[in-house]
Amino acid sequence: MSPRDLLRPYAAAFASRFIQMLQYRTAALAGFATQCWWGGIKVMVFAAFYGGSAMAGAAPSMSLAQAITYTWLAQGLLVLLPWLGDPEVAQAVRTGAVAYDRLRPVDAYALWFARSAGWIAARLLPRVALMATFAGGVLPLAGLGEWAWQLPPSVVAGMAFVLSVGLALLLSTAMVMLLNVAVTAALNERGISAVATPVVIVFSGNLLPLALLPDAWQPALLVQPLAGLFDIPARLYFGRLSGWHGLAGLALQCFWIVVLVALGRAAMRRTMRSLQVQGG
Amino acid sequence: MGALPLFFRLMAASISGQARYPASALLLTIGQFLGTGIEVIAVWALFHRFGEVQGWRIGEVALFYGLVNCMFAIADALGRGFDVLGTEFLRTGTFDRLLLRPRPLALQLMGHDVRISRLGRLLQGLVVLVFATVQVGIAWTPGTVALALFALAGGIALFLGILVLQGTLSFWTVESLEIANVLTYGGVQAAQYPLALYAQWFRRVLTFIVPLACVAYYPALAILGKPDPLGAPAWVGMVSPLAGFAFLAAAFGAWRIGLRHYASTGS
Numbered sequence: 014m015s016p017r018d019l020l021r022p023y024a025a026a027f028a029s030r031f032i033q034m035l036q037y038r039t040a041a042l043a044g045f046a047t048q049c050w051w052g053g054i055k056v057m058v059f060a061a062f063y064g065g066s067a068m069a070g071a072a073p074s075m076s077l078a079q080a081i082t083y084t085w086l087a088q089g090l091l092v093l094l095p096w097l098g099d100p101e102v103a104q105a106v107r108t109g110a111v112a113y114d115r116l117r118p119v120d121a122y123a124l125w126f127a128r129s130a131g132w133i134a135a136r137l138l139p140r141v142a143l144m145a146t147f148a149g150g151v152l153p154l155a156g157l158g159e160w161a162w163q164l165p166p167s168v169v170a171g172m173a174f175v176l177s178v179g180l181a182l183l184l185s186t187a188m189v190m191l192l193n194v195a196v197t198a199a200l201n202e203r204g205i206s207a208v209a210t211p212v213v214i215v216f217s218g219n220l221l222p223l224a225l226l227p228d229a230w231q232p233a234l235l236v237q238p239l240a241g242l243f244d245i246p247a248r249l250y251f252g253r254l255s256g257w258h259g260l261a262g263l264a265l266q267c268f269w270i271v272v273l274v275a276l277g278r279a280a281m282r283r284t285m286r287s288l289q290v291q292g293g
Numbered sequence: 294m295g296a297l298p299l300f301f302r303l304m305a306a307s308i309s310g311q312a313r314y315p316a317s318a319l320l321l322t323i324g325q326f327l328g329t330g331i332e333v334i335a336v337w338a339l340f341h342r343f344g345e346v347q348g349w350r351i352g353e354v355a356l357f358y359g360l361v362n363c364m365f366a367i368a369d370a371l372g373r374g375f376d377v378l379g380t381e382f383l384r385t386g387t388f389d390r391l392l393l394r395p396r397p398l399a400l401q402l403m404g405h406d407v408r409i410s411r412l413g414r415l416l417q418g419l420v421v422l423v424f425a426t427v428q429v430g431i432a433w434t435p436g437t438v439a440l441a442l443f444a445l446a447g448g449i450a451l452f453l454g455i456l457v458l459q460g461t462l463s464f465w466t467v468e469s470l471e472i473a474n475v476l477t478y479g480g481v482q483a484a485q486y487p488l489a490l491y492a493q494w495f496r497r498v499l500t501f502i503v504p505l506a507c508v509a510y511y512p513a514l515a516i517l518g519k520p521d522p523l524g525a526p527a528w529v530g531m532v533s534p535l536a537g538f539a540f541l542a543a544a545f546g547a548w549r550i551g552l553r554h555y556a557s558t559g560s
């Protein structure tokens with residue numbers, strides 16, 4: 014079999030889930046309205062904190078304009094955060110449909126991975142596009158130029174950002190897969206996501222740019238896996254990481270993808286061995 | 294049975310139902326505590342870096358933050374029935390059963406699902422209030438305690454009003470719309486910082502349309518004994534929580550219109 018044939022089932026799983034999720038337009042719009050409001054409040058709060066001129070030196074690692082763009086980016090890329098397992102997997106486990114997946118002559122981990130990636134990507138793209146239109150287009154036209162989403166400083170930074178978001182998608186999927194396996198083992202995702210959500214929001218940089226957290230924490234904050242979900246792409250966007258440092262950032266994302274995929278595969282193999290199929 | 298004893302009976306039933314699963318109730322409460330507590334990290338980290346924000350210190354902001362979280366925690370526990378009205382009552386047709394009972398509809402809904410886990414947010418808010426007290430040395434005299442309780446009651450009424458409006462909307466949409474989160478969770482987010490930080494149009498929204506500032510900002514200023522940088526006289530904080538009750542009354546007005554519009558979906 015050629016590599017193309019080998020990849021075909023996974024590509025199909027990705028595409029079908031992607032197209033299916035694109036149907037939920039009202040959900041995307043409702044989420045979008047909430048995120049605009051949220052982002053607006055954050056932007057005003059940032060502006061107030063940066064406003065004191067005596068404070069100008071307090072945040073050398075990030076300017077106000079960058080903090081604002083960071084806020085809109087974070088709202089646009091919100092669904093990259095892995096706080097929930099793929100609900101379809103949870104449902105398959107609960108209803109017993111997981112038995113069909115076990116019978117398919119494909120790699121079960123890769124199949125779920127492709128599906129979950131499609132699930133994330135389909136929710137990601139419309140939201141990023143909407144947010145860019147709103148924060149990058151509508152706000153400047155409404156005379157709120159200083160609240161707007163700014164373009165990256167250079168083409169290279171922009172390209173590095175796009176590449177890094179792609180890696181963040183894979184990283185996020187690897188984490189969602191761990192949640193999926195945990196759901197398979199525990200049959201209940203509520204407890205797991207109650208604990209996972211706060212951790213993810215803080216350490217991905219979604220709550221606050223990691224660069225604004227205390228300086229003493231910075232090295233530890235950068236190397237932990239959740240930074241690769243959002244903070245590293247954002248640093249590349251602003252050109253804060255460039256050249257060799259930029260490559261190191263991308264490599265760090267790759268490193269965590271490999272580690273988490275290996276972990277997920279091992280955990281899945283163990284869980285599947287003791288899996289009890291539900292339903293009748 | 295009178296209306297009020299009935300309400301307490303419903304509440305007790307709902308709570309004891311959750312208490313049958315103590316581990317789950319405890320975990321969800323801890324989850325709420327942690328999940329709502331992460332905002333504290335954001336506020337703390339910003340003050341750690343910038344020191345102050347336009348003359349406000351962290352202890353003062355902690356007072357807003359704690360008050361608003363306590364208000365929302367209690368209102369959220371009481372208003373769950375309105376929150377899920379669309380999905381749990383209207384779509385399934387069980388709403389008709391509530392209508393048939395000769396008891397006030399609002400009380401039945403308020404007693405429907407009083408969540409133990411909301412204690413997590415309440416506890417978090419109280420911890421922040423203690424922090425605020427220590428940090429800026431708030432003098433809790435009978436006067437300020439009474440004012441805080443008055444503000445708390447007004448805030449509960451306001452957030453409950455938002456949830457009632459959300460429920461009212463579902464008479465038309467027959468589903469619970471997430472958009473109300475803008476006013477509930479988003480309202481908590483907005484009201485936990487001093488109003489003076491925001492742009493003017495946003496201050497007007499928070500004062501006259503959704504009067505969050507009236508139940509949090511002005512009473513907190515009165516408790517702190519701090520003059521309003523925007524120039525409102527000091528007595529405003531003593532009466533402004535009334536706006537929360539007015540909002541709730543208006544929300545129930547809309548609710549009655551929605552109720553008249555209601556047509557059963559069940560069979």
